[in-house]
Amino acid sequence: MRSDRNTAAPLGLKIAAGCGLLFMHLPILLIFLYAFTTEEKSYQFPPPGLTLKWFAVTWDRPDVWAALGLSVRVAAISTVIALVLGTLCAAAVSGSRFFGRETISLLVILPIALPGIITGIALRSAFSFAEIPFSFWTIILGHATFCVVVVYNNAVARFRRVSGSLVEASMDLGADGFQTFRYVILPNIGTALLAGGMLAFALSFDEVIVTTFTAGQQQTLPIWMLEELVRPRQRPVTNVVAMVVVLVTFLPILGAYYLTRDGDQVAGGGK
């Protein structure tokens, strides 16, 4: 990469890269436009008129609020479980070498490497086999399982950079294990955990494939949207909800980026 510092990119490459980025972003921007359309029966483009009416209509919809509330509660609890399990796993794997270490990494990654439908149907048949009724907690059981990997990845990357001699120095200075964890390890891995937690929250908040198998009658926000996609009844309300979901998921992503960016990745790092 260094040799290209003074050469400009070929025009063809610029166009291809620019078109690629446009392809990724234009559909999302279109969602923002449709949230304001006055048309309620079809997906007509260009919109015949613009209005703010649907925001008020959506605000007064109890089913949307219920779905949003459930999604937030599920994501919050799954994130906490994933934070505990992921951090423990990362600490164990990076702190020492032992038999089966590679297997543990594979086990953590598996729920997200296999297609979601497999995780979903496996959990569903296990629940029916064990006669566990579908509930709030069965949704969380599924979500926490695949959220562990995000926390784990972030924590492992950070543990690798926290030097072992820091821990030894702390112990030499008389701190016990708990004090070392509280005053030395935690401040060092804190931002990585926060970033992992935010991504886990975003992942859980958006998850639909596993949820369709592990939820009974409850509707998380993605399930509500899926119903609307399969059988559109409330197009304008769906448009508004879609736009809000985009905005809500952008925040944790940006937050996680600012928490984990390295010195060499930020502006001026290309020197």
Add this chain to the structure above:
Amino acid sequence: MSALAERSILEGRAGPAGRLSDFFWRNPKILLLLMLTPPLLWLGVIYLGSLFALLLQSFFSIDDFSGLINYEFTLSTYRQLLIPSNFDIILRTVVMAALVTLASAAIAFPIAYYAARYARGKWKVVFYLGVMLPLWSSYLVKVYAWKLILAKEGIVTWALAKLHLLWLLDAWLSLPVVGGNSLSISYTGTFIVFIYVWMPFMILPIQAALERVPGNLIEASADLGGNPAQTFRHVIFPLALPGIIAGSIFTFSLTLGDYIIPQIIGSSRLFIGQAVYAQQGTAGNIPLAAAFTVVPIVIMGLYLWMAKRQGAFDAL
């Protein structure tokens, strides 16, 4: 001397917390065990347990008359996978996943190439966030956006009408296989949406692989008389290949298991994910659903094994 030596070994810490801390320091294995037990219990029992239970069910069969599961070991459920209608589903899904992967690589490569080799400072951040935001934004919202775009009254039809190119769309839709009544109920539509949703997963691994290509290799190639095209063909591309393969693991696996995109945007012909969903839900045939899930597991197993031989995991 001996007194000094004795004093250099600190006394045990006081209090239960201190004693516990000392105990863990002396017995790191026990601490390790305590740390690993909760995650292993969760993933090992809940996740692997369910997975094995599912795989086990694929060796049972369903009684054609009563509709109940017959708990006897049999391979007859797997034999059902080979009957033409089911085998078509598998073939269709694998071909779609392969095409989506190839097209994703073609679109992702220029973005990753520019980001890795030309973007500097502020632009580097723009490219990074420009990839991360669509990658992480809501799956359903992305699918929904394409429902708006591909609808008959939507933006594609409008734009083509303005350009007086509607005849082109009609000609494409009248083609066999890829065509259909409208874009949103054709394979073409399914294909576009698959690319849109899974392509971003391809960019970062390719970019990581390209960033690791040493600059002096490129200079050496130029010194030896290679023109830029030759350098790309013989130096850069082979070194980027592990990144492409690493990215293709995501696009291939995710397309293989998806059942929502073809259900919302696509023809009525099923993909593996939809078949699993239909078998376990309305048909109530859990053994066949389980056998269907084994197909992507086996295909991904082979794929990962090949990717590992190509060194793709170092590019992750």
